Amino acid sequence: MSLRSLLLFAVAVASLPASIQAQELPPAPSSPPPQQTPRETVTGSIGNERSVIAVPALATPQAMSTAAGDTATLGRQIGDVIASDLDRSGLYRPLGPGSVRAITFAEVTAPQLPYWRGSSSAEMLVQGFVRADNAGNLTVGCYLYDVALGTELVRQGYVVQPADWRRAAHKCADAIYSRLSGEAPFFDSRVAYIAESGPKGNRRKQLAIMDSDGANHRFITNGQSLALTPRYSPDYKSIVYVSYLGSRARVYVYDVGTGQQDLVTESTNPTFAPRWSPDGRFILFSMAVAGNTDIYRIAREGGSPRKLTTSPGIDVGGSYSPDGSKIVFESDRSGGQQLYIMNADGSDQRRISFGGGRYATPEWSPRGDLIAFTKIAGNFRIGVMRPDGRGEKLLTDSWQDEAPSWSPNGRILQFFRTSQGASGRSTLWQVDLTGVNERRLPTPGGIDGSDPSWGPVRP
Amino acid sequence: MTRNMLILSVAAASLAVAGCAKKAPATLPPEPVGTYDDTGTGDGVITNAPVPGSQADFLARVSSDTVYFDTDRFDIDGEDRVILQSQAEWLRQYPNVRLTVEGHADERGTRDYNIALGERRANAAKNYLATLGVDPSRISVVSYGKERPVALGSNESAWAQNRRAVTVTVN
Numbered sequence A: 001m002s003l004r005s006l007l008l009f010a011v012a013v014a015s016l017p018a019s020i021q022a023q024e025l026p027p028a029p030s031s032p033p034p035q036q037t038p039r040e041t042v043t044g045s046i047g048n049e050r051s052v053i054a055v056p057a058l059a060t061p062q063a064m065s066t067a068a069g070d071t072a073t074l075g076r077q078i079g080d081v082i083a084s085d086l087d088r089s090g091l092y093r094p095l096g097p098g099s100v101r102a103i104t105f106a107e108v109t110a111p112q113l114p115y116w117r118g119s120s121s122a123e124m125l126v127q128g129f130v131r132a133d134n135a136g137n138l139t140v141g142c143y144l145y146d147v148a149l150g151t152e153l154v155r156q157g158y159v160v161q162p163a164d165w166r167r168a169a170h171k172c173a174d175a176i177y178s179r180l181s182g183e184a185p186f187f188d189s190r191v192a193y194i195a196e197s198g199p200k201g202n203r204r205k206q207l208a209i210m211d212s213d214g215a216n217h218r219f220i221t222n223g224q225s226l227a228l229t230p231r232y233s234p235d236y237k238s239i240v241y242v243s244y245l246g247s248r249a250r251v252y253v254y255d256v257g258t259g260q261q262d263l264v265t266e267s268t269n270p271t272f273a274p275r276w277s278p279d280g281r282f283i284l285f286s287m288a289v290a291g292n293t294d295i296y297r298i299a300r301e302g303g304s305p306r307k308l309t310t311s312p313g314i315d316v317g318g319s320y321s322p323d324g325s326k327i328v329f330e331s332d333r334s335g336g337q338q339l340y341i342m343n344a345d346g347s348d349q350r351r352i353s354f355g356g357g358r359y360a361t362p363e364w365s366p367r368g369d370l371i372a373f374t375k376i377a378g379n380f381r382i383g384v385m386r387p388d389g390r391g392e393k394l395l396t397d398s399w400q401d402e403a404p405s406w407s408p409n410g411r412i413l414q415f416f417r418t419s420q421g422a423s424g425r426s427t428l429w430q431v432d433l434t435g436v437n438e439r440r441l442p443t444p445g446g447i448d449g450s451d452p453s454w455g456p457v458r459p
Numbered sequence B: 001m002t003r004n005m006l007i008l009s010v011a012a013a014s015l016a017v018a019g020c021a022k023k024a025p026a027t028l029p030p031e032p033v034g035t036y037d038d039t040g041t042g043d044g045v046i047t048n049a050p051v052p053g054s055q056a057d058f059l060a061r062v063s064s065d066t067v068y069f070d071t072d073r074f075d076i077d078g079e080d081r082v083i084l085q086s087q088a089e090w091l092r093q094y095p096n097v098r099l100t101v102e103g104h105a106d107e108r109g110t111r112d113y114n115i116a117l118g119e120r121r122a123n124a125a126k127n128y129l130a131t132l133g134v135d136p137s138r139i140s141v142v143s144y145g146k147e148r149p150v151a152l153g154s155n156e157s158a159w160a161q162n163r164r165a166v167t168v169t170v171n
Helices: A071-088 A113-119 A162-181 B002-010 B012-020 B055-061 B078-093 B111-131 B156-162
Strands: A051-054 A092-095 A124-132 A138-146 A151-160 A190-197 A204-211 A227-232 A238-243 A250-255 A261-263 A271-276 A282-289 A292-299 A302-307 A315-320 A326-331 A338-343 A358-364 A371-377 A379-385 A401-406 A412-418 A426-432 A438-440 A448-454 B066-068 B098-103 B139-143 B164-170
Touching: A071 A092, A071 A124, A071 A138, A071 A162, A124 A162, A138 A162, A151 A162, A190 A227, A204 A227, A204 A238, A227 A271, A227 B111, A238 A271, A250 A282, A271 A315, A271 B111, A282 A315, A282 B111, A292 A315, A292 B111, A315 A358, A315 B111, A326 A358, A338 A358, A358 A401, A358 B111, A371 A401, A379 A401, A379 A412, A401 A448, A412 A448, B055 B078, B055 B164, B066 B078, B078 B111, B098 B111, B111 B139, B111 B164
Parallel strands: A051 A092, A051 A124, A227 A448, A250 A271, A426 A448, B098 B139
Antiparallel strands: A124 A138, A138 A151, A190 A204, A190 A448, A227 A238, A238 A250, A250 A261, A271 A282, A282 A292, A292 A302, A315 A326, A326 A338, A358 A371, A371 A379, A401 A412, A412 A426, A426 A438, B066 B164, B098 B164
């Protein structure tokens, strides 16, 4: 399977047609620089004030068949994916290929702005093209125009193998989202999670992976052994997770390319709650010895684990700060579960959560500014606080929301929601930092899911 | 408090034993060897006697294969001791039988933590069996956290039944 075939072009793309290269408008000077986004508030608007973006089907200079269908059909599909991504961001209201007129190839670089001003409420216009070359690759062009000002805000091109056309769409959506919001991109990313099915008393739990929008889904384990708590490595090459293969809990490192998996460490003791270091060189895991659980660190290649905690309580989980210098983890050494921070070598352990209730599953934002957690106070809710323990904010309010995982840009959290009662159903959700934009994540066939692990933006 | 509700609903038989004989040595296994139908559909007919030393025999002759815990706790109390004493008694008769103690938690905890909590519970039961003379090398432990509930409701009664350590013989 071809993975890294995508090549991101800079502003001027040598292989783009001359007519497109000729269009060299400077970025609109009136658009606000991204850095001016206020820190403590999430970008974009709340409620119904989402700005409208027209996304007509991408044009093609000449309909050609490819391994993924003809370029005209692909143009429409790519437009659909871009519109769907922008909608999922919660910040925009896209008008996709199904609701606006198609454009011609010539229009791509010469947008018919009077038409868009007059016939739609769109403030922004996304246009693009799909072209197949003789080598069997696709070139996808992506343009963003400010309808009122007539300025070009984004111009990018991507060369992909036909099978990877969705990645070109995600890259385009990422470029638009970043340009308009000032935030880092996140659409072109993947998610590992646990697919669940069957009765509550004996759920089948399989490791599975998919794109951030639920596409390109694949089961990795067959469900014969319980699989839990996966974490994608930062390079997407491996997944650490817990398997009950052999009827006991142990952490495995699964190689996505080869399908091989290895124990994270050889031990007769159970190992669980695995986490990667930000550089992918280390793995944290928890191990219970005679009933007492502590956190250990081991090199990706193996070797001797180093014990980081020593309390007689349960010390479990752990999430590195983005610079790798600190770890936030969960411990019940004071009675109930609370959040603690320590240096990466285990030194200087101190408690940071002091609100009522218990705190679990801390995850440090890739931006470094916040720590997400599960708050247990009656119900389970997803919340965030600053690394100094202040500024606590709860984002969800349901019976049982658990196990947040950050989007690559630290703006959205995925988690899972368990329903009350005998059905035991669990579903994947995401919520942004305002707590307003909450939605269910699609899974194929609506299969149940838990333990989402959101990986970084792909290169 | 939840403990009492639990006992009433799940282990009524052992309550009598535990209630009146807290510190007494186990008032030992129900005399009739063999399982009797307690599903309410029959009338207590004696079924085929299980093979001595088998899991069925174990289930028939111990006061319970399961001990229960309070929320977030893993201590072995008086009722648990009576149950574990009956298990130890049986295990003394079959010194070659190995066993696994499975620790479980209710659904009102997070997944990672509940695996750790189930470990604590299973080890607490194992350690008590060891103090009763069962060779700890015969006992393995596994925690299923909250992944394998026996009671499927989302209420105190169901959670009380799920906070448990279950002894299973291994042949």
